[in-house]
Amino acid sequence: xxxxxxxxxxxxxxxxxxxxxxxxxxxxxxxxxxxxxxxxxxxxxxxxxxxxxxxxxxxxxxxxxxxxxxxxxxxxxxxxxxxxxxxxxxxxxxxxxxxxxxxxxxxxxxxxxxxxxxxxxxxxxxxxxxxxxxxxxxxxxxxxxxxxxxxxxxxxxxxxxxxxxxxxxxxxxxxxxxxxxxxxxxxxxxxxxxxxxxxxxxxxxxxxxxxxxxxxxxxxxxxxxxxxxxxxxxxxxxxxxxxxxxxxxxxxxxxxxxxxxxxxxxxxxxxxxxxxxxxxxxxxxxxxxxxxxxxxxxxxxxxxxxxxxxxxxxxxxxxxxxxxxxxxxxxxxxxxxxxxxxxxxxxxxxxxxxxxxxxxxxxxxxxxxx
Amino acid sequence: xxxxxxxxxxxxxxxxxxxxxxxxxxxxxxxxxxxxxxxxxxxxxxxxxxxxxxxxxxxxxxxxxxxxxxxxxxxxxxxxxxxxxxxxxxxxxxxxxxxxxxxxxxxxxxxxxxxxxxxxxxxxxxxxxxxxxxxxxxxxxxxxxxxxxxxxxxxxxxxxxxxxxxxxxxxxxxxxxxxxxxxxxxxxxxxxxxxxxxxxxxxxxxxxxxxxxxxxxxxxxxxxxxxxxxxxxxxxxxxxxxxxxxxxxxxxxxxxxxxxxxxxxxxxxxxxxxxxxxxxxxxxxxxxxxxxxxxxxxxxxxxxxxxxxxxxxxxxxxxxxxxxxxxxxxxxxxxxxxxxxxxxxxxxxxxx
Numbered sequence: 001x002x003x004x005x006x007x008x009x010x011x012x013x014x015x016x017x018x019x020x021x022x023x024x025x026x027x028x029x030x031x032x033x034x035x036x037x038x039x040x041x042x043x044x045x046x047x048x049x050x051x052x053x054x055x056x057x058x059x060x061x062x063x064x065x066x067x068x069x070x071x072x073x074x075x076x077x078x079x080x081x082x083x084x085x086x087x088x089x090x091x092x093x094x095x096x097x098x099x100x101x102x103x104x105x106x107x108x109x110x111x112x113x114x115x116x117x118x119x120x121x122x123x124x125x126x127x128x129x130x131x132x133x134x135x136x137x138x139x140x141x142x143x144x145x146x147x148x149x150x151x152x153x154x155x156x157x158x159x160x161x162x163x164x165x166x167x168x169x170x171x172x173x174x175x176x177x178x179x180x181x182x183x184x185x186x187x188x189x190x191x192x193x194x195x196x197x198x199x200x201x202x203x204x205x206x207x208x209x210x211x212x213x214x215x216x217x218x219x220x221x222x223x224x225x226x227x228x229x230x231x232x233x234x235x236x237x238x239x240x241x242x243x244x245x246x247x248x249x250x251x252x253x254x255x256x257x258x259x260x261x262x263x264x265x266x267x268x269x270x271x272x273x274x275x276x277x278x279x280x281x282x283x284x285x286x287x288x289x290x291x292x293x294x295x296x297x298x299x300x301x302x303x304x305x306x307x308x309x310x311x312x313x314x315x316x317x318x319x320x321x322x323x324x325x326x327x328x329x330x331x332x333x334x335x336x337x338x339x340x341x342x343x344x345x346x347x348x349x350x351x352x353x354x355x356x357x358x359x360x361x362x363x364x365x366x367x368x369x370x
Numbered sequence: 371x372x373x374x375x376x377x378x379x380x381x382x383x384x385x386x387x388x389x390x391x392x393x394x395x396x397x398x399x400x401x402x403x404x405x406x407x408x409x410x411x412x413x414x415x416x417x418x419x420x421x422x423x424x425x426x427x428x429x430x431x432x433x434x435x436x437x438x439x440x441x442x443x444x445x446x447x448x449x450x451x452x453x454x455x456x457x458x459x460x461x462x463x464x465x466x467x468x469x470x471x472x473x474x475x476x477x478x479x480x481x482x483x484x485x486x487x488x489x490x491x492x493x494x495x496x497x498x499x500x501x502x503x504x505x506x507x508x509x510x511x512x513x514x515x516x517x518x519x520x521x522x523x524x525x526x527x528x529x530x531x532x533x534x535x536x537x538x539x540x541x542x543x544x545x546x547x548x549x550x551x552x553x554x555x556x557x558x559x560x561x562x563x564x565x566x567x568x569x570x571x572x573x574x575x576x577x578x579x580x581x582x583x584x585x586x587x588x589x590x591x592x593x594x595x596x597x598x599x600x601x602x603x604x605x606x607x608x609x610x611x612x613x614x615x616x617x618x619x620x621x622x623x624x625x626x627x628x629x630x631x632x633x634x635x636x637x638x639x640x641x642x643x644x645x646x647x648x649x650x651x652x653x654x655x656x657x658x659x660x661x662x663x664x665x666x667x668x669x670x671x672x673x674x675x676x677x678x679x680x681x682x683x684x685x686x687x688x689x690x691x692x693x694x695x696x697x698x699x700x701x702x703x704x705x706x707x708x709x710x711x712x713x714x715x716x717x718x719x720x721x722x
Contacts, residue, residue, distance in 0.1 A: 149722075183572075211571060216565075232624055237573075237582055240578060240581050265620050265624075274582050307620055
């Protein structure tokens with residue numbers, strides 16, 4: 001989870017020497033404030049200098065719930081050449097990709113053009129970050145794959161960005177965040193799902209984002225820990241909306257990935273949806289099958305942060321209920337709550353399940369050749 | 371289904387206020403005049419539309435009027451057939467939705483007096499929850515102290531989707547009064563609709579609001595725990611009513627992990643969240659939101675690592691089960707006894 005773990009890592013990780021893994025949640029950062037400017041029209045460069053991004057939250061810089069560490073990232077992840085954690089490819093290779101034998105690394109850039117009230121600026125920033133992912137990362141290391149970041153509140157321009165990138169092998173998914181102006185099943189987001197389905201790309205929904213709504217159904221809480229734990233509740237509500245609006249029914253080939261919001265809640269949410277649907281299905285006739293079936297078929301889950309029961313084996317019940325074929329290993333590098341690959345699965349997991357969990361499921365979902 | 375035992379305590383039944391006009395006799399002249407001259411309408415919350423299938427079981431639905439408005443029907447449907455010692459009445463009348471603290475205080479006072487007169491006085495098995503005007507903490511505390519003189523009030527009732535998170539310090543005088551007067555805080559499903567009913571905004575559907583109650587309970591537990599309510603009021607119990615139960619263990623695994631990671635932010639939380647839940651938080655049984663296989667149920671209760679967390683409820687007249695099948699299959703006789711009798715007595719000091 002933090003710097004102390006790193007010192008013993010090599011001794012404690014026999015796994016890393018031999019087993020190839022996929023890391024389905026890596027956060028690349030910009031080394032400087034203006035690193036995106038070469039990809040932005042002059043108009044937007046001036047705009048940013050004068051007005052900033054004008055997000056669906058009040059702070060000009062940084063989050064209203066201060067993180068537990070600078071940039072929410074590991075203190076040992078600052079690159080030697082300077083810049084914030086996650087901003088150097090060579091240091092990412094040295095600290096994450098090489099020692100852990102990462103064969104596939106999926107990039108999920110945060111703090112980009114999403115959650116911004118000016119939707120034109122949002123689209124410009126997202127397009128810039130997509131170009132930047134190719135130039136700085138995926139073209140320089142073939143293990144890395146990018147996510148198409150889209151202006152989330154304007155479905156039509158988001159769909160245009162997806163179509164623009166469709167077929168480009170640098171990209172393996174479309175990226176949304178869980179907290180938006182409306183729950184993610186709402187119609188304004190459907191063009192995104194339609195374009196992703198057409199392009200054959202999964203839609204990843206990563207925890208976080210700014211949509212202007214209080215981050216609990218009871219208003220704004222006080223603490224960073226409440227925001228962090230609460231990502232799972234935001235994700236549950238977003239997924240419930242997606243199911244109940246009939247998104248999976250309308251886009252039957254759409255695949256979605258729930259990223260960095262836990263997975264322990266998945267069986268309970270599916271059961272609860274099923275029970276309520278049995279009673280109330282006349283309200284949602286477009287949801288034709290029990291909600292748990294759509295979830296079982298069309299949703300994947302990244303693992304980090306793994307839920308942490310006192311008895312580790314309790315988690316295996318939950319994984320069994322979800323399906324070993326639906327979990328995608330992720331570290332969340334360089335964030336502080338990083339899950340160390342050698343430590344997340346205790347002994348007693350079959351070789352086939354272990355391989356699927358660490359690599360096979362991800363390669364299959366993201367269409368990476370064996 | 372597991373066998374019911376006699377003498378149980380139903381911790382969640384819902385007597386219905388027939389109409390706002392039913393409260394007129396319990397309002398003073400000023401408020402009676404306000405209600406009538408301003409044409410105020412019945413306070414039905416969209417959390418439970420009257421004709422929604424979850425609002426009443428088909429065989430518990432009256433030919434006319436609101437489900438749950440008749441004492442005789444409640445006796446016939448649950449008090450007698452389930453052979454209950456006590457049933458705790460949690461009125462869900464929509465008084466929390468109004469914004470004026472004065473109006474809300476008048477309605478709460480009338481509702482609590484109505485409950486005494488129309489229900490508690492008419493069946494000695496019934497116990498009540500004190501509905502409080504949360505727009506004013508001062509008025510809420512006054513209402514708790516007024517009603518608590520009647521020992522048949524065994525709990526304070528709040529809604530899970532509230533104006534502010536329940537752990538917020540401004541609300542603590544309510545918890546101080548509740549602890550001092552041996553009253554658990556019952557937190558029931560439902561919203562004042564002063565915030566969007568999900569953490570990601572307004573959904574389209576009633577079913578979405580209902581499913582979303584579970585997420586609201588989760589964020590409220592986090593708030594109460596990390597703000598330090600139980601460090602300050604260690605004897606206070608909170609009971610999650612109509613919350614669902616299958617989410618409890620995985621939710622706690624996550625909370626526990628983050629507490630270990632960032633506990634420096636809330637250093638007053640000096641016991642692990644898992645321990646706090648075991649000592650201070652309880653959950654009502656219905657709706658039991660897990661599949662009907664005994665092996666799944668057994669694993670879920672194993673995951674909770676405690677047989678003291680769950681309290682029996684029928685959620686009358688809401689439609690959560692059919693016939694007498696209030697207890698899901700797979701519960702051992704020992705666990706049935708804990709759920710139906712021991713755990714409720716241990717939770718509600720005023721039942722003794």
